[in-house]
Amino acid sequence: MSREQLVVQRARKSFQTGKTKLLEHRIHHLRNLLRFVTERRKDIAESVKKDLGKSEHGTELFETLGLEGEIKLAIDKLAEWAAPRPVEKSLLTISDEVFVHPEPLGVVLIIGAWNYPWAVTLQPLVGAIAAGNAAVIKPSEVSCHSAKVMEELLPQYLDKDLYPVVTGGVPETQELLKQRFDHVFYTGSSTVGKLVMEAAARNLTPVTLELGGKSPCYIDKNCDITVACRRITWGKFVNCGQTCIAPDYILCEPSIRSRVLEEIKNCIKEFYTDDPKTFEDYGRIINKQHFKRIMALMEGSAVAIGGDSDESQCYIAPTVLKDVTGESKVMKEEIFGPLLPIITVSGVEEAIQFINEREKALVIYVFSHDNKLIKRVIAETSSGALLANDCLVHFTVSSLPFGGVGNSGMGCYHGRYSFDQLSHLRSCLIKQLKLEGVNSMRYPPHTAKKLSWVCVAWVIVVHGLAADLLAAINVNCPP
Structure with missing residues (x-):
């Protein structure tokens, strides 16, 4: 019997005791998880520094603060979320008790990603614990230092049978996927997402797939281009571009392309100095494999800004590409790095057409003063989310479901959506x-x-x- 099989068996046996159905038990472990994040802040920051070159304050801003907020929200709202939910009655049930009762699914597998190794791994865990499940946690082996810290320290705060951490690479993940789970929650690429879904289908296991894709960013020529470019520059190059909801490419009219390039160039200098390589708030590509993949994407496109690199440090400067078309190499896959192509279009109509000819994105960004234009983009496109006049910040709103559609994923989480995603909403009717x-x-x-x-x-x-x-x-x- 494999290690992974034993871990899942122990988790299921522990879940079957029924203790996770008690709200007191869930709140106890949520508080312990919060204590873990608070007490081990330094360990978390050091692991992310080793993995991604991210500063301590950057880790605080993009990893632990949001995670703490999610935990606190779940603790405060758990009694409300878990309570029976009355529903509208029909003629034949008008005198009866009719309600939805959230109940735990069972044993959940959480497969985390390497780009934000703590936030995207532990936020689903918050939902799993709140919903009363056991959860097997599989951190990404690519962010190996974070995975090691998680494996060593998390069991000191959580029940190691109910919430075990399993480390390892592809073979260990494949072995886990052979086991029967009640839900699989995966964050990562669309390519691997298909394999996860295929493996889960053998046991009719439902999945949540938090994937990525090429999120477009349309800039209306009549908007405040200075402000738009500041927000786009921040959203694109944070975490060295390794963010699933980073703007993947810009669409704008030829008349403003030079202005957009100039403004982004100024913002890169303002945010990361003249030498981003020596600036502590500009990170590194996760490993040499991804470094080479990103560098290869520049082939056939002209560098307008940046372009410097150092393979020995996995460093790629904030880079903007021009003379890019829909057929360019950089447009064939999600970039997931600090390259920002600019493609010119005649206006919003052509931008919408360009977006709709491609796979559905995780998010569409649009910058405009014109509310009618924004509403038109909402009405005539489809994506996991749409954010107007900013980047990334919709991820921080717990009252909004976060997730993709089509090639960018399925299912959603954050706040109550995490609880519902990892619960069975059981229909109940008590007749007299x-x-x-x-x-x-x-x-x-x-x-x-x-x-x-x-x-x-x-x-x-x-x-x-x-x-x-x-x-x-x-x-x-x-x-």
């Missing part, structure tokens, strides 16, 4: 053994008289008189 005279309308034989009574009753319900009817029935026909 009375008012049999009313219920007899549905029994055979089915006559014209009974049908007429059903039609009358339906009219009463439609016109909102059902409550008065029920009160009258209860008075005249006591149990």
Whole structure:
């Protein structure tokens, strides 16, 4: 029996004790998870520094702060989320108790990503714990230092049978996917997402796939281009471009291309100095394999800004590419690095057409003062999210579902959406053994008289008189 199989068996056995159904148990572990993030802040920051070259403050801003917020929200709202949810009744159930009861799914597999190794691995865990599940946590082997810290320290705070951490590479992940889970939550590329979904299908296991893709960014010529370029530059080059919701490419009219290039060049200098290589808030590509992949994407495109690189340090400068078309190499896959192509279009109509000819993105960005133009992009495109006049910040709003559509993923999470995604929303109806005279309308034989009574009753319900009817029935026909 493999290590992975034993881990899943222990998790299921522990889940079957029923202890995770108690809200007190869930809150206890959520508080312990919060304590872990608070007490081990230095360990987390050091691991991310080794993996991605990110500064301590950068890790705080993009990893731990949002994670702490998600945990605190789940603790505060858990009783509300887990409570039975009354629903609208039908004619035949008007005197009954009808509600949705959230219940745990069972054992969840969480496969994390390397680009934000703590946030995108532990935020789904918050939902899994809150919903009352056991969870097997598989951090990405690519961010190996973060994975090691997670493996060593997390079991000191959480039940190691209910919430085990399994490290390793592709073979270990494949072995985990052979096991039966009640849900698989994967964050990563669309290519691997297909393999995860295929493996899960063998056990009819539902999946949440948080993928990526090429998120377009349209700049309207009449917007505040200076502000737009500041926000785009920040959104693109944070974490060295290794962000699933980073703007992948810019669409703009030829008349403003030179201005956009100049503004982005100024912003790169402002944010990262004249020498980003020596600036602590500009990170590194995760490894040499990804470095070579990103460098190869520049072939056939002209460098307008940046272009410097150092393979020994996995460093690629913030780079903007011009003379790019839809057929350029850099447009054939998600960049996931600090390259920003600019493609010219005649206007919003051509931009929408360009977007719709490609796979659905995780997010579409549009910068414009014109609310009608923004609403047109919303109406005529499809994506996981749409953000106007900023980048990335929709990820921070726990009341918005975060997830993709089509090639950019399926399912969503954050806040209550995490809880619901990792719960079974069970339909419940509790009927009374009375008012049999009313219920007899549905029994055979089915006559014209009974049908007429059903039609009358339906009219009463439609016109909102059902409550008065029920009160009258209860008075005249006591149990």
